[in-house]
Amino acid sequence: MVKELSQEFYQNKREALYDLLPDQSATIIGAGCEVSKSLDENYPFYVNNNYLYLTGLTEPEGILVLAKMHGQNSTTLFIRKPDPFKEKWFGRHISIDAAHQKSGIDDIRYLDEFESFCSDLKGLDYYEDDTVPDHQKREFGLEHKHSLLPLLSKMRLVKSEEELALMRHAIHLTHLGINQILANLKPGDFEYQAQDIFEYTILSHGAEETAFGTIAVSGEDAPILHYMTNRKRMVDHTMILFDLGARYRGYCSDISRTFPVNGHYTRDQRALYEAVLQAQRDIIPYYQVGTNMRDVQEKSRELLNQYGLATDLFDPEKTIDDYYYHGIGHSLGLDTHDLCEDRRVTLKPGMVITCEPGLYMADRGMGVRIEDDILITEAGPVVLSAEIPKSVDIIESMM
Structure with a gap:
């Protein structure tokens, strides 16, 4: 403990x-x-x-x-x-x-x-x-x-080692809850059933509560960033986007993952998912001491546009603003969106900042967001949530 x-x-x-x-x-x-x-x-x-x-x-x-x-x-x-x-x-x-x-x-x-x-x-x-x-x-x-x-x-904004220990544990509890979602997710269930599985798991392992209201949004509603209804029945061959976290002794985790409801991504779903995943992998190395988050935001737009266009799913008459319309990250701590006077903050050692690229295609009934919690250190960014599965092959094998 x-x-x-x-x-x-x-x-x-x-x-x-x-x-x-x-x-x-x-x-x-x-x-x-x-x-x-x-x-x-x-x-x-x-x-x-x-x-x-x-x-x-x-x-x-x-x-x-x-x-x-x-x-x-x-x-x-x-x-x-x-x-x-x-x-x-x-x-x-x-x-x-x-x-x-x-x-x-x-x-x-x-x-x-x-x-x-x-x-x-x-x-x-x-x-x-x-x-x-x-x-x-x-x-x-x-x-x-x-x-x-x-x-x-x-x-x-700058966390001590004591605080980071609590945040790491909050992230670990979130990992346990996500694993249970993967073990139980199936078409025909309601979104709130997946939510309940997650929340029961983290609470039974010592979380005080969720870090924020759990988002469990499937199918065509996935482009709704703060969907909170969680009342739809999950349909075969669709995806469900989760934005969730545990609070442990005051400190929060904040994780997003997007899973196929039936355990297997379709060809288009996989293409969109891997575009977001590759963009995230390329963005995280920019979380360096001295970097301004405004520059990270611009790089995220560039990479998501590049990988999104490569899927051939984008409408050529639309821009990246039609598919990606939120910030790349925010400070995390006692609040999920932790106290930060300026979201364009310059990164310093000890900060914990989320990295959450996403692409949303309402016309195709798809939305993908992948979010991890990143610790800024002099030696480079550390992904505190690295244990939480996000590769396609691992997700499908766990389901």
């Missing part, structure tokens, strides 16, 4: 953020609040990832305050006070001691002290990540002056 992030990890991240903040400033980051679904049920809660990144805590309503005054750093955490009545229905709130053990924060108070505490912050430069409700900012005299996101983006 992969170790969870250490208390030292969260302490180091807070210190790194302090180094980026100017003197006489404060930042307030909220965990987020639960949203009521009915009188006695809330929607599933997922914590604000910036709060998680700096504390390791996942409970709702927590507030982290970092203040930097006269060269001195002050960290204060506010959490919910125990409520015996509510805890009978919904479970215990985290204790001050448990919050300290996880986060390494010494000054932990209950939320009812937050208002009076904020009076000491008036007049400081205020940084936020848009998680503090407007009424609180008004009530406590806090005015939005600076966005915290550029600073957190700079930090979160």
Whole structure:
């Protein structure tokens, strides 16, 4: 089992953020609040990832305050006070001691002290990540002056070895789920049955949840990039495109694969699939330190056009924009589309960026996307998801 992030990890991240903040400033980051679904049920809660990144805590309503005054750093955490009545229905709130053990924060108070505490912050430069409700900012005299996101983006883009270990495990869980899809996929089943097989597998092996809503889109709907219905019956001699991932201890994987529903690609399907696969193999070596993702995007268009034309499936009156209409990749981490101020980022060691070329032909009822997760290193790109099958021969043999 992969170790969870250490208390030292969260302490180091807070210190790194302090180094980026100017003197006489404060930042307030909220965990987020639960949203009521009915009188006695809330929607599933997922914590604000910036709060998680700096504390390791996942409970709702927590507030982290970092203040930097006269060269001195002050960290204060506010959490919910125990409520015996509510805890009978919904479970215990985290204790001050448990919050300290996880986060390494010494000054932990209950939320009812937050208002009076904020009076000491008036007049400081205020940084936020848009998680503090407007009424609180008004009530406590806090005015939005600076966005915290550029600073957190700079930090979160580069992963530590501890983070990479969790991401590798999330990818491994995704691999296990995809293998089960390949073992069970067949015409006549519904798309959601393949989705259920994947999600049952990753959850039974320790995933917290899916990294995002699973996409399982077959046949002529494959060119729909964010198809989420997953309700169609899969038809013989068509393909199904999966975009899926596992979340493990907060960290995500993001993988796309396109499989033949009956276990064998038709001639045209194979031609289109191998065009995308060859383009991906040629694009990945461009994921080098110092390369700008804008240049990788242009290279992906060039290669997909080159290999697509070679299939003789393209309409000569159309352009690559008719067959490929999304970005080649994005940062991956605590969010599937991880915090990144500029998608045209210049690559640095420790970044994890997806590589996901695709070709979509609505008139032929086909769509192919192949996506892997790439670690940027000084020695060149490392495909973290290399174990997940993607060659035609291996896919057909596994099915």
